[in-house]
Amino acid sequence: MSSADVIWGMSRPSPGGPAAPVAAPPPPAEVLILGVGNLLVGDEGVGVHALRALEAETWPAQVHLVDGGTGGFHLLELLGSYPRIILIDATRDGAAPGTVSQFRARVAADFPPALGAHDIGLRDLISAATLLGPLPEIEVITVSVTELKPMTLELSAPVAAALPEVARRVRALLAG
Amino acid sequence: MSTRIVVDPITRIEGHLRIEAEVKDGRITDAWSAGTMVRGIEIILKGRDPRDAWAFTERVCGVCTTVHALASVRSVEDALGIAVPPNAELIRNLMFCAQYMQDHVVHFYHLHALDWVDVVNALKADPAETSRIAQSISHWPKSSPQYFHDLQKRLTSFVETGQLGIFANAYWGHPAYKLPPEVNLIGVAHYLEALEWQKEMVKVHTIFGGKNPHPNYLVGGVPCALNIDEANAINAERLAYVGRLFEEGARFVEQVYLPDLLAVAPYYLDWTQIGGGVSNYLCYGDLPTNGFADVARFKFPRGAVLDRDLSQVHPVDPRDPDGVQESIAHSWYTYRGGEDKALHPWAGETKFNYTGPKPPYENLNVDGKYSWLKTPRWKGHAMEVGPLARMLVGYASGQEEIKEAVTETLAALKAPPAVLFSTLGRTAARGIETRLIARWAKEFYGQLIANIRNGDSRTFTKEKWEPSTWPAEARGVGPSEAPRGALAHWIVIKDRKIENYQLVVPSTWNASPRDGSGQRSPYEAALIGTPVHDPAQPLEILRTVHSFDPCLACAVHLYDDQGGKVGEASTSPAV
Numbered sequence: 045m046s047s048a049d050v051i052w053g054m055s056r057p058s059p060g061g062p063a064a065p066v067a068a069p070p071p072p073a074e075v076l077i078l079g080v081g082n083l084l085v086g087d088e089g090v091g092v093h094a095l096r097a098l099e100a101e102t103w104p105a106q107v108h109l110v111d112g113g114t115g116g117f118h119l120l121e122l123l124g125s126y127p128r129i130i131l132i133d134a135t136r137d138g139a140a141p142g143t144v145s146q147f148r149a150r151v152a153a154d155f156p157p158a159l160g161a162h163d164i165g166l167r168d169l170i171s172a173a174t175l176l177g178p179l180p181e182i183e184v185i186t187v188s189v190t191e192l193k194p195m196t197l198e199l200s201a202p203v204a205a206a207l208p209e210v211a212r213r214v215r216a217l218l219a220g
Numbered sequence: 221m222s223t224r225i226v227v228d229p230i231t232r233i234e235g236h237l238r239i240e241a242e243v244k245d246g247r248i249t250d251a252w253s254a255g256t257m258v259r260g261i262e263i264i265l266k267g268r269d270p271r272d273a274w275a276f277t278e279r280v281c282g283v284c285t286t287v288h289a290l291a292s293v294r295s296v297e298d299a300l301g302i303a304v305p306p307n308a309e310l311i312r313n314l315m316f317c318a319q320y321m322q323d324h325v326v327h328f329y330h331l332h333a334l335d336w337v338d339v340v341n342a343l344k345a346d347p348a349e350t351s352r353i354a355q356s357i358s359h360w361p362k363s364s365p366q367y368f369h370d371l372q373k374r375l376t377s378f379v380e381t382g383q384l385g386i387f388a389n390a391y392w393g394h395p396a397y398k399l400p401p402e403v404n405l406i407g408v409a410h411y412l413e414a415l416e417w418q419k420e421m422v423k424v425h426t427i428f429g430g431k432n433p434h435p436n437y438l439v440g441g442v443p444c445a446l447n448i449d450e451a452n453a454i455n456a457e458r459l460a461y462v463g464r465l466f467e468e469g470a471r472f473v474e475q476v477y478l479p480d481l482l483a484v485a486p487y488y489l490d491w492t493q494i495g496g497g498v499s500n501y502l503c504y505g506d507l508p509t510n511g512f513a514d515v516a517r518f519k520f521p522r523g524a525v526l527d528r529d530l531s532q533v534h535p536v537d538p539r540d541p542d543g544v545q546e547s548i549a550h551s552w553y554t555y556r557g558g559e560d561k562a563l564h565p566w567a568g569e570t571k572f573n574y575t576g577p578k579p580p581y582e583n584l585n586v587d588g589k590y591s592w593l594k595t596p597r598w599k600g601h602a603m604e605v606g607p608l609a610r611m612l613v614g615y616a617s618g619q620e621e622i623k624e625a626v627t628e629t630l631a632a633l634k635a636p637p638a639v640l641f642s643t644l645g646r647t648a649a650r651g652i653e654t655r656l657i658a659r660w661a662k663e664f665y666g667q668l669i670a671n672i673r674n675g676d677s678r679t680f681t682k683e684k685w686e687p688s689t690w691p692a693e694a695r696g697v698g699p700s701e702a703p704r705g706a707l708a709h710w711i712v713i714k715d716r717k718i719e720n721y722q723l724v725v726p727s728t729w730n731a732s733p734r735d736g737s738g739q740r741s742p743y744e745a746a747l748i749g750t751p752v753h754d755p756a757q758p759l760e761i762l763r764t765v766h767s768f769d770p771c772l773a774c775a776v777h778l779y780d781d782q783g784g785k786v787g788e789a790s791t792s793p794a795v
Contacts, residue, residue, distance in 0.1 A: 051275050084264060084279050113279060115433030117326055121419035172330070172415055175378075195260035 050096050050197060051083055076126040077214060078119070080112040080133050080166065086193035087141070087203045091132040094187070094210045101211070107218065116169070123173045128181045130217055132210060133166065135186040142202035143188040144209045146217075148181075155184065185213050222249060224583060225755045227762070237731055237770050239743070239761060240583060243752045248761070251740075251747035252586045253731045255593040262570040265721040270296045270713050271439045271685075273721065277709065278434050280723075281771065286319050286425060287702035288723070289437040291709040294512065296439045299696025299713050303511060305678040308441035310668040311428050313507055314462070315435070317661035318424035321469045323703040324607075324654040325421075325477055327769045329407075329414040332647065335763045336484055337407035338397040339387045343376055345401035353402050358479040362413065371409050391757040398487045407484070410476050421469050427458055441680030446672055459672075463665055470658035481651040482632050488644055492635065495643030495764040497746030498602045501525040501609035502729070504538060504699035504706045507660060519660055520610050520701050521617040524598060528641055530616040536598070538697045538708050541566070544724060546594040549736035550586075552576060553594060560736055562597065565710035565722035566695055591733040595741060596724050604742040605705025605729040606768060607650040608640060621659075625652050643746070646767040687716040702726050704769050730768050743768065 079095030082088050095111050103109065108126075112119050123129070131149075139145070149155055152170040173179060187206045198204075222244040241251040261280050265273055274292035278285055290312060297304065304312075347368040354363035378387070399407070422432055428444055429435020436443045447453035505515060505522030515522050523533035537543055545562035548555060554573040555561045563569065575589050584590040597603070614622030615637075629652050630637060639645055684690065692715060699708040705726030712720040732741040740748075743765055750760050 051272075051279070082279060084261060084276065111431075111434070113285075113434045114281065115285070117330070117418060118285065118422050118425075118433040120415065121422065124419065175412055176415055195263040197264065 050089075050093055074106040074126070074128060075108070075218065076122060076129045077107065077109045078112045078122065078129055078131050079110075080115070080119075080131065082114050083197055084195075086191075086196045086198065087187075087189035087200055088134050088192050089197070090134045090187045090189065090199060090203050090206070093199055093204075094132045094185075094207055097207050098211055098214060117172070119169055120173060120176075123169070123180065124176065126180055129183070130214055131166075131182055131184045132214075133184065133186055134189045136190065136192075137186070137188055139188040140202070141188055141190045141200060142206040144185065144206050144213065145188070146183060146185045146213055149184045150179070183217055185210055223755050225752070225758055225761075226583070227758055227765075237727075237765070238584075239747070239765060240586065241747055241752075241758075241761060243755055246751055246753065248747045248750045248752060251744045252584065252590060253593075253733065253741065253743040254584055254591040255727075255731060256591075260570065260572075261723065262568075262721050265718050268718050269687075269716075270299070270711060270718050273709075273711065273718060274437045274439070275434075277723065278437070284319055284323055284702055284704070284771070285433045286315055286429070286435055286437075287700060287707055288709070289435070290316065291698040291700045291702075291707050291723075292711075293437050293439045294698030294700065295696045295709040295711040296698070296713075297512075297696070298698060299694040299711055300439075300684045300690055302440050302681060302684050303513065304441045305676075305681055306511070307446060307668060307671055307676060308679050309508055309511060310664050310671070311442045311444070311679065313664045314466075314661060314668070315425055315428055316507065317657050317664065318421055318465070318469070320657045320703050321473060321654060321661070322418045322421040324650050324657075325414050325472070326418050327650065327703075328477060328481070328647075329411045331769065332766045333407055333411060334387070334390055335759065335766055336397070336488060337399060337411075338392055338394075338404050339375070339390070339408055340379060340392040341397065341399075341401050342404035342408045343372065343379065343401075345372060345405035347372060347405075350402040350405045353483070354406050357483050358475045360475040360479070362409070368405055368409065371412070372405060375408060391759045394753070394757055394759045396753055396759050396763075399484065403483060403487070407480065410480055413476065414472075417469075417472050420465060424462055424465055427454065427462055438680060440682065440685055441678075444679060446677040446679055448672060459669065463669075466658070466661045466665055470662065473654050473658045478651055478655055481648060482629075485633055485644060485648065489633075489635075489639075491644040491763065492639035492642045494750055494760075495646070495746045495767060496641040497742045497744075497748075498604050498740070499526070499528045499641070500598075500601045500603045501612045502536065502598055502603035502605050502706050503610045503613040504536065504701060504708060505613075506699075506701035519619075519621075519656075521614050521619050522699075523613045523617055524601075524603065525609075525612050525616050526601065530612065530637070533613060533616045538699050538710075540564075542599065544596060544598055544708070546596045546722075546724065546728075547735050548589075548594055550589050550733035551591050551594045552589050562736075565697075565708070565724055566712055566720065568710065568720065568722035570722070589733075593728050593732045595732040595735045596729050597735055597739075602735070602739050602741050602745070603706075603729055604768075605726050606646065607653050607703075607705075608646045609705060610701060611649040611652055612640065621656060622653075625656050643750075643764045643767045650769070690716055693719075704771055705729060727768075727771055731770060743770075 079091035081091035083092050092111050099109055152167045155166040222242045225241050227239045236256050238254045238256050241248045274289040277288035277292045348365045350368040351363055351365040425435040426432040445453040448456040502524050505518040505520045507519035510517040522536055524536050541564040545564050547562040552574045554571050555569050611626055615626050694713045697710050707725050710722045730742040734740055746764050750764050752758055752760055
């Protein structure tokens with residue numbers, strides 16, 4: 045996948061036809077795989093890059109893949125529509141770039157702090173979601189990043205090399 | 221003696237705006253506004269296919285995700301001379317309206333209300349009295365004593381467990397909070413209801429844009445097919461759903477947002493005398509009703525008001541090389557032609573030149589460069605953009621619907637038009653235009669349905685889609701009115717690729733640093749005279765800055781160039 049294709053994923057619109065799928069009302073789906081991050085900031089976008097890679101695979105009908113981008117409050121609807129979510133995001137936790145970690149998030153403080161380019165950070169979003177009711181079951185897979193490079197769509201080599209491991213963990217979580 | 225106070229970041233939810241202010245005898249005497257993150261979308265776009273630009277620009281912001289896509293496709297259509305079919309214009313208008321309704325309600329309740337509503341004080345409210353007040357201001361059904369009783373119980377448990385969550389960083393108990401506990405409780409109730417409500421409103425984007433966040437746009441139209449009988453198109457069932465979303469959205473605006481605004485405002489009328497700032501207002505206009513080329517028939521008229529003189533509207537042309545210009549006297553950039561140049565965006569340059577202190581730092585050097593925002597000016601004037609500018613330009617232009625809505629609200633507050641030039645005026649203008657937008661959305665929806673009934677299902681024109689039909693060079697501008705104000709993208713196309721691309725976004729107009737001649741920009745000017753009861757708890761600064769609805773993600777995005785957290789320099793809690 046070329047660097048520019050990552051921005052489109054599976055939904056590049058084309059003229060003259062209904063290329064974009066028409067969304068149904070809240071889906072009765074069971075698992076949401078949500079990749080978040082800003083594609084315009086290099087490694088910060090690893091969550092969306094990982095999602096793009098997963099989109100190329102085949103998944104059972106009850107598994108929904110969504111590019112959450114920098115969606116902010118727009119993501120609140122998704123959080124409330126699924127009993128189980130696997131969230132993929134970048135984190136600047138001091139570990140070597142490309143390190144993949146995972147944990148079960150229970151409260152807002154468990155989530156990685158925003159790296160600056162999500163406008164409304166995940167912590168804010170989860171705080172808001174807890175006001176509305178119990179959180180769904182959320183597994184977070186993070187990829188450690190160090191340098192955030194502006195003006196680039198590409199991942200650095202160590203972070204790009206982590207994508208197969210992210211995919212493996214997603215499959216393991218779904219199997220478990 | 222004066223004290224320098226720093227608020228960083230200042231957006232309620234995570235942000236990248238820093239304000240430094242001098243306070244003397246309890247009032248702000250001077251202020252500086254700095255964007256502390258660098259921006260570079262222009263550099264990413266260079267050399268790309270112009271038809272793809274919208275998808276990149278849409279990613280710069282997670283709050284108003286659609287507005288950059290709209291400005292971008294318009295800039296390309298302008299460059300290539302493309303007129304989109306009427307249905308495409310209507311669908312774009314409907315997405316625009318849904319964005320405004322969601323965004324303004326979220327701003328009012330989730331980004332601004334807590335500057336006025338004391339959440340902790342709501343614990344003292346009497347549910348029966350709260351119910352009586354709620355029912356006296358609105359027919360909104362969720363208003364029984366039991367409802368408020370249950371809500372208060374929930375809130376009490378939040379506070380007792382110490383899990384204030386999103387309510388955690390605030391100045392509860394500050395003497396500048398004036399609402400009775402019952403009105404505070406109504407505010408908290410509607411904060412929570414609005415969180416639920418906004419989830420519904422944005423479904424309009426999913427339906428027409430195929431996905432959300434970051435819905436799809438298309439140069440030449442919209443990427444969705446209209447066919448009332450076709451399962452995979454925007455069919456009768458989908459259209460009916462959109463109609464319901466706008467009906468319910470309008471009900472929330474009329475029965476919750478506007479009544480709350482009018483109930484809270486009388487307790488804070490002193491804020492009609494504070495926060496006026498610059499006296500010039502700019503609006504590019506938007507919501508075409510007869511095609512985008514017919515500017516005279518936009519719902520929001522285009523124009524400029526200077527010196528608060530509402531008897532005159534000055535014509536604005538985004539293509540005029542002497543109109544909109546950006547300078548960098550106090551911004552971390554360089555221009556090839558020299559530091560003192562002001563460039564029209566078609567000739568704009570984006571070259572970084574960070575000369576600020578290494579974080580963490582105490583204060584910025586405000587005599588030199590102190591922001592990642594450039595400083596835009598219109599014919600040399602510092603201009604405020606946003607809801608207040610739209611309402612003032614509309615009012616001064618004689619747009620009847622705007623005049624009527626403004627007059628009605630002023631009558632309800634028993635106040636003259638001059639109160640609009642203030643912090644509270646800005647917040648009121650946002651409510652007024654949301655009400656108009658909710659009505660207009662129904663109008664556009666009705667027209668779309670009528671077109672489809674009459675057999676017109678066109679949503680795209682393929683004329684000029686193929687690059688082989690393009691001229692060797694072309695320039696275009698895509699003006700729009702984002703919820704936060706005038707937004708435009710300027711594009712230069714050469715050999716079918718993007719040669720130059722510049723965005724001038726609302727928060728750049730409002731939050732920029734001074735220009736080369738020392739004129740303050742809107743935030744900086746608006747803060748002068750703002751009272752500060754306690755420099756350690758600068759709630760009043762937040763009121764004025766939040767009244768502009770700061771969204772620094774698109775004004776300056778990407779990251780702290782120095783790799784550190786600039787926020788560590790703050791002397792007050794980040795809110």
